[in-house]
Amino acid sequence: MTTALVRRLGLRHPIVQAPMAGGGDTAALVAAVSEAGGLGSIGAAYLAPTEIVARGRAIRALTTRPFAINLFAPSPAPAQPDPSAALAAVAPFYRDLGLPLPEAPGSGGLDFDAQLDAALESGASLFSFTFGLLPDTAMQRIRAKGLLIAGTATTPGEARRLAAAGADIVVTQGGEAGGHRGSFEADQRSHEIGSLALVPQAVDASGLPVIASGGIMDGRGIAAALALGAAAAQLGTAFLVTEEAGIPEAYKAAILAARAEDTRITRAFSGRPARGIANRFMDSVERQPGATLPFPLQNVLTRPLRSAGAKAGRAEVLSLWAGQGLELARRLSAGALVAALAEETRSALERLQALAREA
Ligand SMILES: Cc1cc2nc3c(=O)[nH]c(=O)nc-3n(C[C@H](O)[C@H](O)[C@H](O)COP(=O)(O)O)c2cc1C
Structure with missing residues (x-):
């Protein structure tokens, strides 16, 4: 069960652990996935350059297998809107957790160039990005360092643009996906395109190897992605x-208890559309018009609340990013999950082969 891309990346299975900025993808998780023959990924977007280098070293201490690193494509700083409605909307939650009320966030700007410098020293063999296209200079630097380049597409048009910009691989993000939407053309409507429709159209539009993401939870989903043309x-x-994922226990418990219909797309936590399990914070902020600052300011505004909520085990203030497939989530070690996924994919493909023979 291999594809040209799997061989090119030096993997044993067509399985990538998604980069998950914000704490999910610990060095232990990335290394366990890579050791098991998949591709572990560091979601480095919220990490300082020194943290990126340290994470790479920590992974290298655990495995010599390939891994990926991921950043957010740089975007212009947003205009500073009147923050009063956003401050008022979060205030009751800050009070409830005994936190001092926040001030208007000045900037949430990430220093992309410094992060890229560090990412190129991390030891990763694949560089992936989301939220747009990279500047040409960045593409050239990544290529010169010998890393493969993967960009995120939520529409066939975005896949086409990534191919034209020189990406090696397209990661499709179907509307089922947990976390932030990677959209850069169809911000509002991209989540309406599910993986079943997106993958084959992106394969055809880009002409590149596609890594499918969004709603895939077991070997049946992986086999389906391969059938749609994904690599x-x-x-x-x-x-x-x-076990290795670094999110709070209350977050894991929320995923394991939720139903498929419990997630929705919200801007309430960060100012950018993202899919997560609905909770009290989401409901409350969404009810108040104009109470959300643009990304990344809203992300900065809610960060102390989310950190305190994580320590206190209060899931109602956490950004519970998760995809629509969550009822299939299994509490295993990462290595056991990769082994189960590989075995399930093999048996799903064998079942299809048997059907083809009978036909
Ligand atoms: C908690 C979380 C954080 C994420 N962070 C990132 C990220 O930093 N970079 C990125 O390209 N994608 C990120 N994603 C999106 C994933 O790459 C992927 O598209 C998504 O997880 C696939 O859907 P699934 O959750 O249904 O498997 C994140 C997803 C989650 C659930």
Whole structure:
């Protein structure tokens, strides 16, 4: 069960652990997935350059197998809107957790160039990105360092643009996906395109190897992605509940208890559309018009609340990013999950082969 991309990446299975900025993808998780023959990924977007280098070293201490690193494509700083409605909307939650009320966030700007410098020293063999296209200079630097380049597409048009910009691989993000939407053309409507429709259209539009993501939780989903023309599958939510994932226990418990229909797309936590399990914070902020600052300011505004909520085990203030496949989540070690996924994929493909023979 291999594809040209799997061989090129030096993997044993067509399985990628999604980069998950914000703490899910610990060095232990990334290394366990890579050791098991999949591709572990560091979601480095919220890490400082020194943390990126340290994470790479920590992974290298655990495995010599390939891994990926991921950043957010740089975007212009947003205009500073009047923050009063956003401050008022979060205030009751801050009070409830005994936190001092926040001030208007000045900037949430990430220093992309410094992060890229560090990412190129991390030891990763694949560089992936989301939220747009990279500047040409960045593409050239990544290529010069010998890393493969993968960009995220939520529409066939975005896949086409990534191919034109020189990406080696397209990661499709179907509307089922947990976490932030990677959209850069169809911000509002991209989540309406599910993986079943997106993958084959992106394969045809880009002409590149596609890694499918969004709603894939087991070997049936991976086999389906391969049948649609993908070269591998990328799973986020499935890895979030593994033992090695670094999210709070209350978050793991929320995923394991939720129903498929409990997630929705919200801007309430970060200012950018993202899919997560609905909770009290989401409901409350969404009810108040104009109470959400643009990304990344809203992300900065809610960060102390989310950190305190994580320590206190209060899931009602956490951004519970998760995809629509969550009822299939399994609490396993990451290595056991990769082994189960590989075995299930093999048996799903064998079942299809048997059907083909009978036909
Ligand atoms: C908690 C979480 C954090 C994520 N962070 C990132 C990220 O930093 N970069 C990125 O390209 N994708 C990120 N994603 C999206 C994943 O790459 C992927 O598209 C998604 O997890 C696939 O859907 P699934 O969760 O249904 O498997 C994140 C997803 C989750 C659930």
